[in-house]
Amino acid sequence: MVREKAENFKANDGPIQKWSYVVVLCIIFLLFAFPLLKPPAYFLSLLFTVFMYIALTESWNIMGGYAGYISLGHVTFFSIGAYTTAVFMNRLGVSPFATAIPGGFVAAMVAALVGIFLLKIRGAYFVISTFLLAVVTHLVFMNWNFVGSSSGLWFKLLPVSIEVNRIIFYEVMLLLAILITLVARWVEKSKFGVGLVAIREDEDVAQSVGIHAPKLKLLAFILSAFLAGIVGGIYGYYMSYIHPDTTFDINISLLILLMAFFGGCRTWIGPLLGATILSSANQVFVTFIGAEISRIFYGLLLMVVIIFMPDGMIEHIKNSRVVKKWVAE
Amino acid sequence: MLEGEKVNKRFGGLSAVSDFDFSIEQGQITGLIGPNGSGKSTLFNLIAGFYTADSGRIRFNGKDITKFKAYQIAKLGIARTFQIVRPFQELNVLENVAVAAMYGTENMPTISKGKEMALEILKFVGLEAKKNTPIHDLVAVEVKRLELARALAVKPKLLLLDEAFSGLSDTEVKEAIELIYRIRDDLGITVFLIEHVMKAVMGTCEKIMVMHYGVKLTEGKPEEVANHPGVIKAYLGKTHA
Numbered sequence: 001m002v003r004e005k006a007e008n009f010k011a012n013d014g015p016i017q018k019w020s021y022v023v024v025l026c027i028i029f030l031l032f033a034f035p036l037l038k039p040p041a042y043f044l045s046l047l048f049t050v051f052m053y054i055a056l057t058e059s060w061n062i063m064g065g066y067a068g069y070i071s072l073g074h075v076t077f078f079s080i081g082a083y084t085t086a087v088f089m090n091r092l093g094v095s096p097f098a099t100a101i102p103g104g105f106v107a108a109m110v111a112a113l114v115g116i117f118l119l120k121i122r123g124a125y126f127v128i129s130t131f132l133l134a135v136v137t138h139l140v141f142m143n144w145n146f147v148g149s150s151s152g153l154w155f156k157l158l159p160v161s162i163e164v165n166r167i168i169f170y171e172v173m174l175l176l177a178i179l180i181t182l183v184a185r186w187v188e189k190s191k192f193g194v195g196l197v198a199i200r201e202d203e204d205v206a207q208s209v210g211i212h213a214p215k216l217k218l219l220a221f222i223l224s225a226f227l228a229g230i231v232g233g234i235y236g237y238y239m240s241y242i243h244p245d246t247t248f249d250i251n252i253s254l255l256i257l258l259m260a261f262f263g264g265c266r267t268w269i270g271p272l273l274g275a276t277i278l279s280s281a282n283q284v285f286v287t288f289i290g291a292e293i294s295r296i297f298y299g300l301l302l303m304v305v306i307i308f309m310p311d312g313m314i315e316h317i318k319n320s321r322v323v324k325k326w327v328a329e
Numbered sequence: 330m331l332e333g334e335k336v337n338k339r340f341g342g343l344s345a346v347s348d349f350d351f352s353i354e355q356g357q358i359t360g361l362i363g364p365n366g367s368g369k370s371t372l373f374n375l376i377a378g379f380y381t382a383d384s385g386r387i388r389f390n391g392k393d394i395t396k397f398k399a400y401q402i403a404k405l406g407i408a409r410t411f412q413i414v415r416p417f418q419e420l421n422v423l424e425n426v427a428v429a430a431m432y433g434t435e436n437m438p439t440i441s442k443g444k445e446m447a448l449e450i451l452k453f454v455g456l457e458a459k460k461n462t463p464i465h466d467l468v469a470v471e472v473k474r475l476e477l478a479r480a481l482a483v484k485p486k487l488l489l490l491d492e493a494f495s496g497l498s499d500t501e502v503k504e505a506i507e508l509i510y511r512i513r514d515d516l517g518i519t520v521f522l523i524e525h526v527m528k529a530v531m532g533t534c535e536k537i538m539v540m541h542y543g544v545k546l547t548e549g550k551p552e553e554v555a556n557h558p559g560v561i562k563a564y565l566g567k568t569h570a
Contacts, residue, residue, distance in 0.1 A: 009424060009440050191431050194440060198428045201417035208377060208411075209429035209483050210403035266419075 009194050035167040044166045046283050051177040053279040057259045057271035058184040059227035063220045065265030068200030072253045073130035076137045077107040077225035079247040081232025086153040100233030107229025108222045115221040138248035152243035169238045180227050185268040262305050264312020330355040336385035345371040347543045358520045360534030368543040369523045377409045378402040406434050408485035410476045412492045416464045423460040426482045433483030454478045470501045490522040494529045506533050
């Protein structure tokens with residue numbers, strides 16, 4: 001059986017040269033090998049955060065970018081993943097690396113339950129409803145004794161040195177970011193992704209050509225939450241202590257959204273670019289300029305992109321003359 | 330093929346469609362005319378599953394579809410166009426049609442298969458040269474054509490056309506009528522259309538239903554309908570009739 005080559009749905013994607021795959025593979029290899037250079041632990045945690053935001057933004061984009069349902073509730077699924085993992089570890093003694101996936105399943109189940117109701121709402125009302133979801137789940141976890149309520153939960157540390165600990169989490173999160181990016185890429189090039197795009201464009205018309213919009217939206221929401229839940233599980237273990245105020249922080253949702261819009265949320269490359277640039281810029285600013293002034297830089301960067309590249313950086317780059325010339329050669 | 334029995338739809342106190350009976354014969358081109366606000370589009374929305382009838386029954390090939398949702402009805406083989414064109418703005422011509430090919434009755438499993446089928450349909454409606462054009466670069470008649478192509482990509486048995494001729498010039502209307510005949514004769518699709526352009530309806534339809542204030546005024550062959558006193562009254566008002 002001849003395997004059909006996956007085709008891009010959007011026609012304006014330029015031709016992809018073979019060497020670009022080689023470059024990407026080299027970068028991935030170098031990233032995996034980076035800890036061998038024994039860099040300061042600080043760099044590893046910086047990159048860990050970058051990878052985490054890539055993973056979160058790519059997972060968010062399946063719903064927010066492709067289907068156009070802007071959710072501020074992503075932090076809820078992320079935190080549910082973290083808490084599920086913590087509970088499994090503390091009560092049953094299972095390793096978090098094994099329970100991150102069940103953490104994803106619990107997040108997916110919650111997404112399925114709330115999705116049935118939330119996904120009937122469209123546009124700005126959906127955004128507000130998901131914001132409320134994040135606020136309400138935060139309050140629930142603040143007051144729920146089973147999950148430590150306002151005193152949070154501790155993870156048992158890995159029985160290894162702090163350096164090795166950092167390296168393990170670095171590698172795991174890198175792998176997760178790559179896998180989730182591949183999932184997002186697969187969705188974009190699949191029939192499923194095309195259906196989501198049609199829903200984003202016009203949900204009524206989409207239904208008139210036979211797209212089962214409620215089912216597709218729910219599947220996308222569940223997939224998105226599942227992936228975020230896994231990331232949350234690893235994050236919780238990495239932090240070794242989780243508290244509702246940090247894991248349910250609505251700022252995480254906002255950052256994800258900004259990163260996706262910054263990079264461009266129509267393709268899988270956009271969130272990758274947006275998350276990489278914004279999360280590294282944020283950390284670099286904070287470290288080298290100071291937390292107060294870095295906020296100003298961060299805000300300026302966002303404003304520049306929103307004003308000059310309203311469709312995100314990736315669309316801007318694609319349409320720029322320089323790149324067009326370069327691709328044509 | 331399609332039958333409606335005492336179909337009712339009310340919006341608040343307004344009865345948009347009341348006790349409407351209709352039947353569409355396979356292979357026939359049926360027209361639905363009536364003044365503005367007479368409930369024509371509401372009836373289409375009821376058939377296509379965008380609204381659900383308050384009472385009454387709609388049957389498609391013997392199957393009760395009264396309570397079916399829009400996507401179920403599309404899957405059964407009823408496709409529609411919209412009165413105000415609604416293309417997927419961010420997709421180009423080919424992509425617009427490919428979406429329907431991938432989710433319609435033929436259910437193309439991959440993007441490349443969907444695009445293959447979409448290209449054939451674009452050839453059929455004469456939009457092949459524009460396949461990679463963004464929507465905002467199309468002129469009005471082309472968008473209408475695209476809307477039709479997208480509905481055809483569902484591979485329906487019955488096609489509902491909501492004012493397919495509105496806003497077109499005389500020659501464009503002529504071409505569109507030819508296209509509708511080809512859809513019926515070459516593709517074997519039954520056509521049910523709403524129309525304001527009287528000439529187009531009289532020229533194309535084998536049967537015409539006239540709707541006024543949600544009720545059926547009359548139905549029959551074009552010439553019978555055109556001379557019906559009630560129809561003249563509804564269109565021109567009492568004093569001129």
